Amino acid sequence: MNMYLPARLPVLLFALATVLIISSSAFGAATVTVKNNDGAGVGFNDNTPVSPIGGNSGTTLGQQRLIAAQHAANLWGAVLNSNVPIVIGATWRNDLFCATDGATLASAGSQGAEKNFLGAVPFTLYTEALANALSGSDLNGSTVEITARFNTRIGAAGCLPSRTWYYGLDNNHGNSGIDLVTVALHEFGHGLGFSSFTDEETGIQPGATPTIYDRFLLDVTTGKLYSEMSNSERITAGVDTGKLVWIGPQVTASVPSVLNAGADNSNHARVYAPNPVEVGSSVSHWDTTLFPNQLMEPAINDDLTHSVQPPQDLTLRLLLDIGWNNGVTPTPTPTPSPPPNDNFLSAQVITGCSGVVAGTNVGATHEPGEPNHLFDGTGGTHSVWYQWQAPVTAHVKIDTSGSNYDTVLAVYTGTAVNGLVAIDKNDDEVLGVVQTSVINFTATAGTIYKIAVDGFDDGDGGDVGPIKLNWNQDNCVVGGLAPQIVLEQSGPAADQAAIFDSILHVRDPFLLVNTADLFLPAADQNTRVVIFTQNLPETFESGAIVNLIDSSNKSFEIAPIDVHQFTDLPFSQVTFRLPNGLSSGTCRVRVFSRSLVSNTATFRIL
Numbered sequence: 001m002n003m004y005l006p007a008r009l010p011v012l013l014f015a016l017a018t019v020l021i022i023s024s025s026a027f028g029a030a031t032v033t034v035k036n037n038d039g040a041g042v043g044f045n046d047n048t049p050v051s052p053i054g055g056n057s058g059t060t061l062g063q064q065r066l067i068a069a070q071h072a073a074n075l076w077g078a079v080l081n082s083n084v085p086i087v088i089g090a091t092w093r094n095d096l097f098c099a100t101d102g103a104t105l106a107s108a109g110s111q112g113a114e115k116n117f118l119g120a121v122p123f124t125l126y127t128e129a130l131a132n133a134l135s136g137s138d139l140n141g142s143t144v145e146i147t148a149r150f151n152t153r154i155g156a157a158g159c160l161p162s163r164t165w166y167y168g169l170d171n172n173h174g175n176s177g178i179d180l181v182t183v184a185l186h187e188f189g190h191g192l193g194f195s196s197f198t199d200e201e202t203g204i205q206p207g208a209t210p211t212i213y214d215r216f217l218l219d220v221t222t223g224k225l226y227s228e229m230s231n232s233e234r235i236t237a238g239v240d241t242g243k244l245v246w247i248g249p250q251v252t253a254s255v256p257s258v259l260n261a262g263a264d265n266s267n268h269a270r271v272y273a274p275n276p277v278e279v280g281s282s283v284s285h286w287d288t289t290l291f292p293n294q295l296m297e298p299a300i301n302d303d304l305t306h307s308v309q310p311p312q313d314l315t316l317r318l319l320l321d322i323g324w325n326n327g328v329t330p331t332p333t334p335t336p337s338p339p340p341n342d343n344f345l346s347a348q349v350i351t352g353c354s355g356v357v358a359g360t361n362v363g364a365t366h367e368p369g370e371p372n373h374l375f376d377g378t379g380g381t382h383s384v385w386y387q388w389q390a391p392v393t394a395h396v397k398i399d400t401s402g403s404n405y406d407t408v409l410a411v412y413t414g415t416a417v418n419g420l421v422a423i424d425k426n427d428d429e430v431l432g433v434v435q436t437s438v439i440n441f442t443a444t445a446g447t448i449y450k451i452a453v454d455g456f457d458d459g460d461g462g463d464v465g466p467i468k469l470n471w472n473q474d475n476c477v478v479g480g481l482a483p484q485i486v487l488e489q490s491g492p493a494a495d496q497a498a499i500f501d502s503i504l505h506v507r508d509p510f511l512l513v514n515t516a517d518l519f520l521p522a523a524d525q526n527t528r529v530v531i532f533t534q535n536l537p538e539t540f541e542s543g544a545i546v547n548l549i550d551s552s553n554k555s556f557e558i559a560p561i562d563v564h565q566f567t568d569l570p571f572s573q574v575t576f577r578l579p580n581g582l583s584s585g586t587c588r589v590r591v592f593s594r595s596l597v598s599n600t601a602t603f604r605i606l
Helices: 061-077 128-135 180-192 231-237 249-258 315-321 538-543
Strands: 003-006 032-036 086-093 102-110 146-151 164-166 177-179 217-219 244-246 348-350 354-360 384-389 394-399 407-413 421-426 438-443 448-455 466-473 528-534 544-549 555-558 562-565 572-577 585-593 601-605
Touching: 032 061, 061 086, 061 146, 061 180, 086 180, 102 180, 128 180, 146 180, 177 180, 180 315, 217 231, 249 315, 348 354, 354 384, 384 466, 394 407, 407 438, 421 438, 448 466, 528 585, 544 572
Parallel strands: 032 086, 086 146, 164 177, 348 384
Antiparallel strands: 003 102, 102 146, 217 244, 354 466, 384 448, 394 438, 394 466, 407 421, 407 448, 528 572, 544 555, 544 585, 562 572, 585 601
């Protein structure tokens, strides 16, 4: 696969010449050698006399070209580890694309690919140089590892006539010079592994096999890795501008020290995915939004340095992500697991008049039936849930101050994710200025409120990051101990509640509808049960709510039929009716009372 550094539409065809003249060897952790494949009198063998320039001691045009290309190879050799020499077959060509306002400067790629060698991720393609380095053996024999070609017509009539190649080693190319060392660094980077072998127009991968590079590409719109997509999905991802990102840990960790722009809120650097597709450039370069400009963007930038690593550049870090210098190829970074409070039924319970909890929505999802958490539909698809019961009737402020991304906040009442009533929704505390979110409302004592925290969706599914959720209710005092459901001392199941049918006075397991109870009104046939709770003050009885979660993890919030204290016993009786729709098996039950939450107890349903 050949990659190139264009100013406009590039040309991909590659032809390898056969003249074999070896240049000097590189130094450092890897030996990287540029092999001169040009014929007599042209390219690296051009005998046109020139004066030494910028540390390049060559006295002919060909010598300076070879010295500059080898200098780039040496820079790579100094930072990469391989006990197998890396040979780059290089040539200068006069058939690359040229125009007065743009040209293909060069193209390069791995001469072949390897898979399923010792140390490889199974069924994954690697460039020859990386495969040799990881396996510790020369898998491709005498064949060169990388092929490269450079445009000999730059500066001629009809081919960027106002520009010229600069062969100095000091990067002092001026306004009109195109720095050959920089261009060679870029092209050799493709051959070392900064490349997908996917056909950008068809989405087809050679032998239906991804490269190790593909395994670190994520389309945030779909949440899929490039390697996991169908051909049609790869076509779409290749034009999903701004949403195709690199998730390798080395690059991600280095983004804050390198980039001021060009990464998402998870520090994932964006990969080039223009629409329409650009054959040979799409997917295998950094996006042009990265700033400062990076070596592996699809077009040359005059402000590039000769560094391939932080704090100037991310290229080496990407090569480390795919396995360079490790000896063993790393497992691609997995998609993050959803947080524990990802779904509505697993909402994290928060209690009290005020407080702060920390969390995250990284890896969170949007479940079926869930509403959008902004009224205009830009509320994202990475929500997490919290649940709070108001201790008193008074004003409450809930906000995400201290969170580290552009949050979205919504507050609801209701017991099912597809049947919620919105109290309010908010994006920015101060629109466009303060991107944390805030909601103020009057809460009713004993009411349970469901709180969703998401991220603003600017077209990529919504922002993600660390969350701080804060709440504070005015004129609120909650005293005493949390309610405690009384357990059987030797119950038939773990945490077995002391519970019985309030009509028949039998213990669990219970029928949802017991025919022996049918002297009750027709509309009141479901079994009523009684549990006992300690630490339930009489003043809190009116605010008690029973939360029941059945064996299918379906959650029900039930207003008790009756709550009262015994005058001569140290506990209260809570009577409630079993709801419709329960699954048989073990249920979990707990009591909420004015933002105090009991222990969890169990009972059984037939």
